[in-house]
Amino acid sequence: MRFGNLTKSNITIAAFLIFIVFIGLYLLMMGNDKKAVRDTVDLYIKAIQDRKFELAYDLNAASQKQKLFIIKGSNGNRGDILKKAYEEQKVLFDSVHLIFDPNIVWAEKSAFIQDMKYKIGTVTMERNIDNPTAFYRKRIDAVVEVEIEYKKKDTAPLFKDESVKKATYLIKMIHIRNITKAVKIMPVDDKWLFKGIVIKEGVVEHWSR
Numbered sequence: 001m002r003f004g005n006l007t008k009s010n011i012t013i014a015a016f017l018i019f020i021v022f023i024g025l026y027l028l029m030m031g032n033d034k035k036a037v038r039d040t041v042d043l044y045i046k047a048i049q050d051r052k053f054e055l056a057y058d059l060n061a062a063s064q065k066q067k068l069f070i071i072k073g074s075n076g077n078r079g080d081i082l083k084k085a086y087e088e089q090k091v092l093f094d095s096v097h098l099i100f101d102p103n104i105v106w107a108e109k110s111a112f113i114q115d116m117k118y119k120i121g122t123v124t125m126e127r128n129i130d131n132p133t134a135f136y137r138k139r140i141d142a143v144v145e146v147e148i149e150y151k152k153k154d155t156a157p158l159f160k161d162e163s164v165k166k167a168t169y170l171i172k173m174i175h176i177r178n179i180t181k182a183v184k185i186m187p188v189d190d191k192w193l194f195k196g197i198v199i200k201e202g203v204v205e206h207w208s209r
Helices: 008-049 053-058 061-073 078-095
Strands: 116-127 140-150 162-175 192-206
Touching: 008 053, 008 116, 008 140, 008 162, 008 192, 053 061, 053 078, 061 078, 061 192, 140 192
Parallel strands: none
Antiparallel strands: 116 140, 140 162, 162 192
């Protein structure tokens, strides 16, 4: 069958080539995102280690989500409300100590301490099924493996009542455009945010008693 000067086989080849180009561009963009994720994780770990709360607050998904809702929905003095929200989060941050509990706010503070060394490993991109938008970056989250070794038993975090010597943590990262549908019409920066942290099951070594 002919379509003007094109044969069916030519149309098939053209469609295949377009598909290959699309996949290539997709993988290129994905690779760029992996680097951005890795860089943000490194920046976030250092901010928590050095107790630079202002920087950590700016890279934390929960904090930025709250901030965006205040900016979008507040009819009063946004400056005062934002300042209060910041101070409340700072109090929570300061209250976290060496017991690692992934279910509490700012749990990463107990994991990321000065007396440790770390290595950022595999970055896995995964689809965000709660927000299936057309543009891939808005529907892709990331999980990053970070190997951490603590230098001293007395400063290492406690996990299940034992001091951790070595562990692999799984860090969830999310793009700022994906933190809430309610504020998607607002202009936001192109950046990744820290979403949460857990210890990878079976990959933890405790200090001997």
